[in-house]
Amino acid sequence: MKNIFATDPLTIDLKLCYIGLFTGIIFAIICYILSFSFVDVSLTLFFACFVYYVLKYKDTSNNVNTLKTFKSQYINHVVLINLSFVALTLILVNEMYLFSNIIFLYFIIIILSCLVMLEFISAPSKTIYSLLTISKIFIIAVILRWNMYFQYPNYIGVDAWYHSAIISDIIEFGHLPIDYTYSKYPIMHLLVSIGSLISNITIKNSMGFTVGLFEIISLIYVFLIGRSISSIKIGILATFLVAVSSYHISWGYYIIPMSLGLSVFSTIFYLLFRKKSLLLPRFKIITLLLIFLIIITHTLSTAVTWLFAALLYVSDKLYLIYSKKDLGLSLISLSLVLVVLTSMLGYWMYATGFIGYVSLAIKSSLTTSEISPIVANPLIVNAIERQLNRIELLLFIGFTIIGSLFWLSEGIDDPRKLTLMVSGAVITLLLFFSIFIGIDSALPDRWYAFLYVIIANISAVGIIYFVNSFKNDNLMVFSLVIIMALFTAFAITGAAANGGSAAYSEVQIKESLTESDLHSYNTLSRIYHGKVTTDAYSGLYFNYKAKLPTKNFEPYNLTNDHGLTILRINYLKNNPVSSPVADINQQGYGGYEATLILLNDVDFESLYGNSYSKIYDSRDISGFY
Structure with a gap:
């Protein structure tokens, strides 16, 4: 077989250009039929080779x-x-x-x-x-x-x-x-x-x-x-x-x-x-x-x-x-x-x-x-x-x-x-x-x-x-x-470079902890040394900063006793909580299945007031034990 590198260098680009045109369109069709996520990449290969071909003869x-x-x-x-x-x-x-x-x-x-x-x-x-x-x-x-x-x-x-x-x-x-x-x-x-x-x-x-x-x-x-x-x-x-x-x-x-x-x-x-x-x-x-x-x-x-x-x-x-x-x-x-x-x-x-x-x-x-x-x-x-x-x-x-x-x-x-x-x-x-x-x-x-x-x-x-x-x-x-x-x-x-963008919906990074949250968690970690149930971001703090054992569910799972349960208002505005008493029409009432609901500290107190006591309350953080 003739070595492509042994030919005139001016022809190498065109050979690869033709290969790119053919490969790009074929792969785009295959990916579209099979519902793969590489249609855009294949089309990029095709159009890039096409643009080069046009510029080559311009x-x-x-x-x-x-x-x-x-x-x-x-x-x-x-x-x-x-x-x-x-x-x-x-x-x-x-x-x-x-x-x-x-x-x-x-x-x-x-x-x-x-x-x-x-x-x-x-x-x-x-x-x-x-x-x-x-x-x-x-x-x-x-x-x-x-x-x-x-x-x-x-x-x-x-x-x-x-x-x-x-x-x-x-x-x-x-x-x-x-x-x-x-x-x-x-x-x-x-x-x-x-x-x-x-x-x-x-x-x-x-x-x-x-x-x-x-x-x-x-x-x-x-x-x-x-x-x-x-x-x-x-x-x-x-x-x-x-x-x-x-x-x-x-x-x-x-x-x-x-x-x-x-x-x-x-x-x-x-x-x-x-x-x-x-x-x-x-x-x-x-x-x-x-x-x-x-x-x-x-x-x-x-x-x-x-x-x-x-x-x-x-x-x-x-x-x-x-x-x-x-x-x-x-x-x-x-x-x-x-x-x-x-x-x-x-x-x-x-x-x-x-x-x-x-x-x-x-x-x-x-x-x-x-x-x-x-x-x-x-x-x-x-x-x-x-x-x-x-x-x-x-x-x-x-x-x-x-x-x-x-x-x-x-x-x-x-x-x-x-x-x-x-x-x-x-x-x-x-x-x-x-x-x-x-x-x-x-x-x-x-x-x-x-x-x-x-x-x-x-x-x-x-x-x-x-x-x-x-x-x-x-x-x-x-x-x-x-x-x-x-x-x-x-x-x-996008969120990768701009997580705080006001142009788009809530993303995970926007659920980060505020200065007020950190102050509250510092206080809680000084007065409490047991297990903590909270959201994922708060769980990171208690795991790595306060070094407390956590059950950081996302969403919360309140079907069992999880020690100190911390509700963060900024998080709960957009994230559901798993509750066994959320819907009396489902088996979740007193059973094992749970329903996702939006829950704030008032709802929590009304649902779990007999089992939990509020031991901490600030503008953004509530703690129940």
Whole structure:
């Protein structure tokens, strides 16, 4: 069979384009008939290949590194752009409230994104102008993450409470606890503990100002990679895509070891990407130290790092076939694969007892129901929010396909481009395959953040290639601004990046604890030391903060004696409670079946007044014993 890489490079893109057109439409039909959820992904593949095919035969500028700039307009409007950006940022920060955001604030964020794009397309490609644009992108990134993080006084999500308990024990006892699963992966907890002790701030604030800040700073590596393989413009646009992505925003406020692992991965990714630098001893030492650091930080981040190192070796071999040039780096790539794999497996064997745990993990990966109880549930969002977030992903993947085909049409002059394409393609296929067959234990939702770091620059190339197809300057500017405004809008709309949005229905994150709730729970934990029945979020507090045994049902189950029962008014407004006396027409009256009702403290007192006594009462919290 004829080797496709041995043909003229100009034909490779068209061959893959035809394959994409055919595969996309066939899979879309199959998924529609079988009611699979990948119709939109298949259609994205089809339309991306179709758009590329049209652009291929259109008189389009093939140099994506020479996006037309409008220097005179930039000089004339630089003051206006920056003043507008500062003014809107101040309005945005001033109008942020606990637990809710007005819809107008999200229009401001979209406008800020448009201002960044106007500056991006009009500014000359010089370092001073690039730094000005990059600084604006970082400001938007901080707002999107810290708005969510500091919007709620308590931790967001189950895992964050768990890890805060480990950090609390480290600070209280002065050593690593041994009774937690993550005691063998302590880097994030030690970092936050040190930050809290040195700065005398709360654990939550220390998480935000250490791990959360590292996640934002790590965006710079996306820019550096884009600048090195393409241009400053590509690097800036790729950084913007990652900064406003919901998959990265969520790890900037849902702070757990995964957040730090993502930051360390971005650093390792950049160092491995600078292949020739690995010939220098100091870069070898730094890379090895970071590899060992990520191994004792987070398991999934380590696995993705090993996978990327393996794909780095594969792409080197493919480049040798493609260009007939041996860069002499394959041995280094293979060594990295072996070092990461050996270190990763060796430490996991030490940390888990290996044989029994691995056999359980393999079994669980094939039967997802066995592992589901220990996997954190995602945020509950309604259909429209989920679809809007999905459009962000589809736009990103669509332009990545266009950018990849364009690079192939130009010929792979830089082996690092092939590394990005091979890594992005393989990880995307693995991600969607795990979702398709239902291996939830692979945590596929967490892979998107790593994928964005890898393919952001390819997506930026696809966007610039598309924008350059417009010969009219006004259309070029308009198309770029609209694309990025839509990407931003879809990214920040759903609950993943914007749980407090006033535009959508109640979501799980809105049921977080208020300052008043926390004050009440502190009081209750001092006067009561037994079993507690409450809602899920309150149960997290009592489990990990007050360290009381809980029966945290969602909804409540009041068919048995569950000790102290705490009713939180904000929760009960929208969540039903299971009661055996809710409906006298059902067997639930005095029997075993229960009916779901909306129950407040008055209803509870009237139904259970003879069995329970109210021992605590505040504006938002009632306690019955």
